[in-house]
Amino acid sequence: MSATITGTRLPRKSPGTLVLGLSRIGYETRHYFRSPDTLFFTFFFPFVMLAIFTAAFSAAGNIGGNADGVGGVSVGAYYLPGMLAAGMLLSGVQNLAVDIAGEKSDGTLKRLGGTPLSPLSYFLGKIGQVFVTAILQAGLLLLVARFVLDIALPSEPEKWATFAWVFVFGVITSAFLGIALSAVPRSGKSATAVVIPVVLVLQFISGVYLQFTALPDWMQNLASIFPLKWMAQGMRSVFLPDSFAAAEQTGSWELVWVALALGVWLVVGLLLSRVTFRWIRRDA
Amino acid sequence: MTSIPPVVQVRDLQKSYGSVEAVRGVSFSISAGETFALLGPNGAGKSTTIEILEGYRDRTGGDVSVLGVDPRRGDLDWKARLGIVLQTSGESGNVTVTEQLRHFAGFYSHPRDVDEVIDAAGLREKAKTRISKLSGGQRRRVDVALGIIGRPALLFLDEPTTGFDPEARHQFWDLIRSLKTEGTTILLTTHYLDEAAQLGDRAGIIAGGQLIDIGSIDEIGGADARIPLVRWRERNGMLREERTSHPARVVAELVARLNGAEPADLEVIRPSLEDVYLSLVRGNEATAARNEMTASADAEQNVRMVRA
Secondary structure, rough: OOOOOOOOOOOOOOOOHHHHHHHHHHHHHHHOOOOOHHHHHHHHHHHHHHHHHHHHHHHHEOOOOOOOOOOOEOOHHHHHHHHHHHHHHHHHHHHHHHHOOOOOHHHHHHHOOOOOOOOOHHHHHHHHHHHHHHHHHHHHHHHHHHHOOOOOOOOHHHHHHHHHHHHHHHHHHHHHHHHHHHHOOOOOHHHHHHHHHHHHHHHHHHOOOOHHHHHHHHHHHHHOOOOOHHHHHHHHHHHHHHHHHHHOOOOOOHHHHHHHHHHHHHHHHHHHHHHOOOOOOOOO | OOOOOOOOEEEEEEEEOOEEEEEEOOOOEEEOOEEEEEEEEOOHHHHHHHHOOOOOOOOEEEEEOOOOHHHOOOOOHHHEEEEEEEEOOOOOOOHHHHHHHHHHHHOOOOOOOHHHHHOOOOHHHOOOOOOHHHHHHHHHHHHHHOOOOOOOOOEEOOOOOOOOOOHHHHHHHHHHHHHHHHOOOOEEEOOHHHHHHOOOOOOOOOOOOEEEEEOOOOOOOHHHHHHEEEEEHHHHHOOOEEEEEOOOHHHHHHHOOOOOOOEEEEEEEEOOOOHHHHHHHHHHHHHHHHHHHHHHHHHHHHHHHOOO
């Protein structure tokens, strides 16, 4: 260490919340891609599952075809919307809940709490990171679907408009729910044990791993309480032929309900995040 | 005293966790540009006190003002004027030293130059290394660097040199001295009493949640605690010592008594801050233990009286 510290004091306005939020997004995204565990369990997991399902069930022929096996869609095409929905949930809920619970217990939040970083900038950073990584993930999934699994993607602009709003809505909702859920684990170590079962059960009952339309009614009803079912349904409406809508609970894609359910969960997540978030457990 | 208000003002600070009183009526103040060392054994209430000043904890009672603001109501502008080096933490650290400092520098309106801080913290060779790959002492330097990057008016250093090798500790002292020259006010806690003596202008010793002494580094503990000790070995092998404010005279008399022979193992010891500290803390523990015994004896007495 050399002993001196110099430098002139330049008058400058304090950096704005938005500017710091953007700086946090870059920092958080870099952090995300340097954490191998997170990367595997939240970024690449949908790819792994898609590969497994395609490999395991393709021999059984197309899904939703006629009795003679003609028509319908390939296994890969059928699972693609579910994997997109799972990616949104993992990038938001699982990633943030585990990440923030860890930051709470390893001192990261305490350090940030002692700086002039506003919690709002911190949230912007987290949500922005989820957004950036979820877009990369979805884009990569679509590329794999199109060019590796040779799945035909929709060409109608309306379908892509639906995709855009379901995706944006779903990712933001997931991010808030992740922040809210991070308050539950008592330590960073227990975070994965608390968060992963929740996320896993949701994926099973919401039509990600199992064909939603083949699940018993009570399970479909239970899943309808949670947002993942609606994300998956919205994605099915984009990527599956319209003939598949008949198999849904009400015989249609119910996009209005998708919007409503995601909207309600977004508000719930926002409020819970706002109420439960602390830089440190004051008076622990 | 001048009319400049103190940077830190603590009056009758109280903090309880349930029925445990961690801090019981601590008062002190730190003036601008001063380095104040808060010393005391583990669990004495140092960290609780410092975390109340940093705004991390609520207090149960008393008045606190830090840079003219009650830490309970400290906003972001207030935090921008503080530098906080917490006790060691275990962050994942998968960004490099430069990335981390550059990012944190962005939080402040007039941060120090990142490269300058990296040099000052002795991290030049590690600048492009991820923090997770650093040794404990190097990570601690990063903590210190992050604490000063925002050019704070008041710097909190909570056991800053844990894990430093002796050379790094001396370099750290130089860094802190240069901050002092700049006029930074510093609140330091440390278990290294030589560090407190090197850096501190004044010290407060806290034990059992109470301030048991406060004063300038040279005067704390009172004049009596600083009387030098002369120690030597007699010809029969017995170790002797004498506490005296005239050590030279004692040594001269000793030499005369030995007919000019050199006394074996002769030492003149001026009590260091560490010696003064230990005698104060031990004295306090003894008093506390005595009070407890008296209290329980009283209680027993009362029980007997009730029975009778």
